[in-house]
Amino acid sequence: MRIALLIILAIHALIHLFGFLKAFELAQFEALKEPVSRSFGILWLLACLILLCSLILNLTGSQFWWLLGLMGVLFSQILIFYFWSDAKFGSIANLIILIASVLAYFQFSFDRQMEEEIAQIKANTQELGSERISKADISHLPSIVQKWLDASGVLGREPISSVYLEQALQFRLKPEDQEWSPGTAQQYFSVEPPAFHWTTEMKMNSILKVLGRDRYMNGEGEMTIKILGILAVADVKADAKTNQATLQRYLAEIVWFPTAALSPYLEWKQIDSLSAKATMRYQGVEGSGTFHFNEAGEFTKFSTLRYMDVNDESPTEWVVEAKRSAVMDGVKIPVRCEASWILESGEWNWLKLEIVDLSFDF
Known part of the structure; x- marks a missing residue:
């Protein structure tokens, strides 16, 4: 789609040069039968240059190409x-460019909002000190949790204050879906x-793109899903069930920063030799x-009862399984995971993810 837009922009801009x-x-030019004064000729040239500048900004990956596109x-x-x-x-070309520019604007607006929200979390993040973690620091934890932390390679390191990661996704939004969509x-x-x-950013097909955002901050959870960055199909904020479900997601994902x-705010209780319950x-x-x-102390699975939807009367079993672990930024973590809901009709494996980049801030 982007290539088609670039071609349309280029051709449309050059056609203005004819005037x-x-x-x-x-x-x-035989196609131009009406007389064109020099004043209008300059205006045709100006329109050509504006569209060409929009094309160049798009080619270079600038988020502001839409502004010149609209102009x-x-x-x-x-x-x-x-x-x-x-x-x-x-x-016709103007209509296509207009639609693309409007969509790009909503993407730009969404990205700016995300940047502001992340900046807010970063501003509130506290450093956890430079004292390195010792065996004595983890001695109060269940033995299997101690073994996990040791196997992760965090002993002798400073506590992790924050982490940034990037994921490659495959997902199925409905239990009956057979095909996986990328994201x-x-x-x-x-x-x-x-x-x-x-x-x-999830691609439902070559045209339809879905933007989503989950946030957990100040003990409250939020979820937003927008088609093409415009039409909100989900917008849940600070609902009691969402708050708990988002907290549980955070709990499950501490395996990426052990x-x-x-x-x-965490309390651990040993269940057996290979499992432990954590309460947040x-x-x-x-x-x-x-x-x-x-047996090696590697994380294999997280399970809990979690609300799947704010309208659900009772929570549903939610399972996250580690499929592969690897060392990233010096810490061994699960880098390939799958998430499933255990429904009455059977298991709905809805998400596969792989961490492709990660960095810690100690």
Whole structure:
């Protein structure tokens, strides 16, 4: 789609050059039958240059190309109305560029909002000190959790204050879906206070794009999903069930920054030799889940009862399984995971993710 837009922009911009060339008698074009004065010739050239600048900004990845796109469409359409009999079909190209520019604006607006929200979480993030974690620091935890932290490689390191990661996704939005749709996501975590910000871009097909954002901050959860960045199909804020579900998600995802297991808002209880229950209490909200490990101390699964929707009367079993672990930024973490809801009709494996980039701030 982007290539098609670039081609349309290039051709449409160059066609405007014809008006300039005819006005200054530099060339003749049979398609332009109406006379063009030099004043209008300069205006045709100006429209051409604006559209070409929009094209260049798009090619270079600038988020502001849409602004010149809108200006170029406005300028071009005024000229087309004036030379309607010769130039009316240019309105089709203008309509395409207009739609693309409006969509780009909403993407730009969404991205700016995300940047501001992440900046807010970063501003609140507290450094956890430079004292390195020792065996004595984890001695109060269940033995399997101690083994996990040791296997993760966090002993002898400073506690992680925040983490940024990027994910490659595959998802199925409905239990009956057979095909997987691709997506990407970026996520930022803070340990103290506990918070995360997750943004995703999901491609339903070659045209339809879905933007999503989940946020956990100040003990409250929020979820937003917008088609093409415009039409909100989900917008949940600070609902009691959402707050708990988002807290439980944060709890499950501490496996990506294991030193958070030492946080004062977490309470651990051994279940058996290979599993432990963690309860998180923060800002009046409580949620728990069970962490499962293998004999080597590697995380294998997280399970809990979690609200799938704010309208659900009771929570549903939610499971996150680690499919592969690897060392990233010096810490061994699960880098490939799958998430499922255990429905009455059976297991709905709805998400596959892989961490493609990660960095810690100690």
